[in-house]
Amino acid sequence: MISIVVPTLGRDSLGDLLATLAGQVGDRPALEILLVDDRSTGGGELPVPGALTAYTKVLRGHGAGPAAARNLGWRAARFPWVAFLDDDVLPASDWLDRLVADLAVPERVGGVQGVVRVPLPADRRPTDWERTTAGLADGEWITADMAYRRTALTAVGGFDERFPRAYREDAELAHRVRCAGWRLTRGTRTVTHPVRAESRWISLRTQRGNADDALLRRLYGAGWREELGVPAGRRHRHAVITTAGVLAAVALAGGLAARGSRAGRPFAGTAALAGAVWLAGTTRFAYERIAPGPRTRAEVTAMLMTSAVIPPLAVTHWVRGWWGGRHEAPCRAVRCRDGVR
Template identity: 55%
Template sequence: MSAPAGRSPVTYGVVVPTIGRPCLRQCLQALDRSTGPRPREVVVVDDRPDAPAPLEVPPVDGRPVRVLRSAGRGPAAARNTGLRAVDAPWVVFLDDDVRVGEDWAERLAADLAAAGARTGGVQGVLRVPLPADRAPTDWERGTAGLEGAAWATADMAYRAEALRAVGGFDERFPRAFREDADLALRVMDAGWELSRGARRTLHPVRPADRWVSVRAQRGNADDALMRRLHGPDWWERAGAPRGRLRRHLAVTGAGLLAGLSALAGRRGTAALAGTLWALGTAEFAWARLRTGPWTREEAVTMLATSAVIPPLAVRHRLAGWLRHRHAPAWEAVS
């Protein structure tokens, strides 16, 4: 694809953080097959904490892919490692479990060529394939939410100048959760604009066990940091769903009251609080199950996890508040 008249070709680099999952090979192979202007360089950042052997990756465009290490410090630190290594005006971040479209590079070039002088980032269009023969599970629906997510770094191109102006990713976010929303808010607060492009990227649902939604509750600690950095309205500004923390607080409180009342011999209070806990837990499980596939496996998973998610969500949110209660609010440097 040639550049529009009077405009030089867009130059970009690609950064892919990984923990060594097998899907990395498919990600790089899809990038290699895409048609259009080629990246100046592709950098894979190996974020395995204890790598027993060097990461083996396929070449892209017939050239070896540069592999760096970030020692298990999380995706934010891994992306910063890649950002420091890329010498290009645009840096495209891809997750290792995505597969770019066949014309992705061509569409990317068009997205970046159309960017205005104050455009700091351009998001790709994510598509999550769901089963055609049954209703999606709770985990599959959660992954499908990426299709409407704002500024997800599964496929997000940033102007390197904008990233360096705000200091890159905040490495206090240790998970693949909220670090992209935090960066987007800081970039916009610094006076840059973010837009959505037309390039398309597939984000398959990765395999997961029954307890994946329970482990995901650790992200509530990151929500506490987001509130500290960006204020109580960060949800709206980042285009993020509000979540169920208030309901989780109520259900957890009812369960705690039931237990304490039972120990104190206050049977009436214990029975009432226990009933409220059971109703709240049942409502949560039904909300997750009613649009699902109605298999025995999914029903058992929803019932089991719906009982433990509310107290864990509250626990992680409280831990995050305690950990980050003295973090200074973000202020753009003029």
């Protein structure tokens, strides 16, 4: 008795996902598929195969992001288990059978994660974006393939719609589910998550997630990464690089204004020192991104340019998120990594 919820933006990959499921449904009366069409504008009919017509219901989302779309889906679900899939994954040929087996768990298990595989090129080193996507394979409780008991979702109110991106909203939900006393575990079913074709400037767009990190810091305190099982980030390094860059620019401007006078000497020294810190930090950041990659001209150029822009952009988004969440009350539910208050 399973409801499968797939929020979608109408990507071509949705057709492959549904075609794969169509070959697995057989005669399963206790199954439904809820497609949440979250396109902000109309984009035509979704590609539902004929074999899935009897199982599938299409819901109209509000273009408010994956958290809101998933909430719309699970709240319309009829069955005790809700399995979330992203529209850009490809389930294995035995995914549905293994899902059924995965959900044969004790009553206090509130969620079961599937195995996510990210194929990388075999003939070259992966790009920065490919390595970023590959990190999904090691993520905890990611909703690329994650099933929850409907009662667990109801108990915690589902996804927090203050997180509008596909970024941290699943880890934050898992944290609250554990804090409500439920256990989370891993299953054996498998999905493949291909690396989406993206602009080489994608790393700049992803910096918007820093606003969500700032909100999490507001809600869960300084130890939020450990609490939610999120790997350490580069925020503090970005802050140092950004501060050095701003200080160098201000000192340089001051030196130019005082050019020709003794008052300009301190400005020159400050600009040189701060500029050296900025250059060293930016160079190290760029090297860390270039070294494990394919080192093609296009990749190196993109890494050099984006490595100079990312630190101030990340800090700007963090400050925006911190200010935007200034009225949010801190959560009292902490220290729940093991699912116990």
